[in-house]
Amino acid sequence: MLIRKFLILILSLFLLSGCRTNKNTVNFSNVKKGEQLDKANEITVEQFLQIWINNSYPVKIDLNCHELYKDERYTYFGKNDLKLLSLESHLFKVRNDSLNLQLGNYNKIDGQIIRQEFWEKIVPKEDVDTWKNAECMSSSSRPTYTYELKDHKIRIELHWRIKCDGRKIFEKDYSGYYDLKTMKIEK
Numbered sequence: 001m002l003i004r005k006f007l008i009l010i011l012s013l014f015l016l017s018g019c020r021t022n023k024n025t026v027n028f029s030n031v032k033k034g035e036q037l038d039k040a041n042e043i044t045v046e047q048f049l050q051i052w053i054n055n056s057y058p059v060k061i062d063l064n065c066h067e068l069y070k071d072e073r074y075t076y077f078g079k080n081d082l083k084l085l086s087l088e089s090h091l092f093k094v095r096n097d098s099l100n101l102q103l104g105n106y107n108k109i110d111g112q113i114i115r116q117e118f119w120e121k122i123v124p125k126e127d128v129d130t131w132k133n134a135e136c137m138s139s140s141s142r143p144t145y146t147y148e149l150k151d152h153k154i155r156i157e158l159h160w161r162i163k164c165d166g167r168k169i170f171e172k173d174y175s176g177y178y179d180l181k182t183m184k185i186e187k
Helices: 002-017 028-032 045-052 096-103 111-122 125-133
Strands: 065-070 074-083 086-095 139-150 153-164 167-179 184-186
Touching: 028 065, 028 074, 028 086, 045 074, 045 086, 045 096, 045 139, 074 096, 086 096, 111 153, 111 167, 111 184, 125 153, 125 167
Parallel strands: none
Antiparallel strands: 065 074, 074 086, 139 153, 153 167, 167 184
């Protein structure tokens, strides 16, 4: 009985700690009206790409990066992160001249489509079949992507590891490019 009360107390404290407020909280609705812009951290186009390309759809809990406001020097973006039981808002800005020069029409960059096309065009069918045909009681597949901006292209690196019944049976690296002008995957 005492342990049960202790657990309820711990759980209550845990829940209440997630309800705290912060004076530095950013309200995205205010940012859309051009307010609270001084709370934005400036980031590079490369840093922005790492955030933007990881947007996911469909959205269950909106943790995607969104354009909120644009002035003559900067474009302001907001992104939420899930922290324990609350959302933590992040506001950042990217210089318009750099954004336009290096990424062009970033709104058309869809990381999910890029990863799917990369998988279809770069990863050999035999490698995919290795995973599909593995006779395992339990398996895990861990594809890890990295992205780098180079000369109007996004260099994509994929590291793929497969475990079958707790032991590694496959590990390989792949690379290619996503051309920002043609919006296509290249080897």
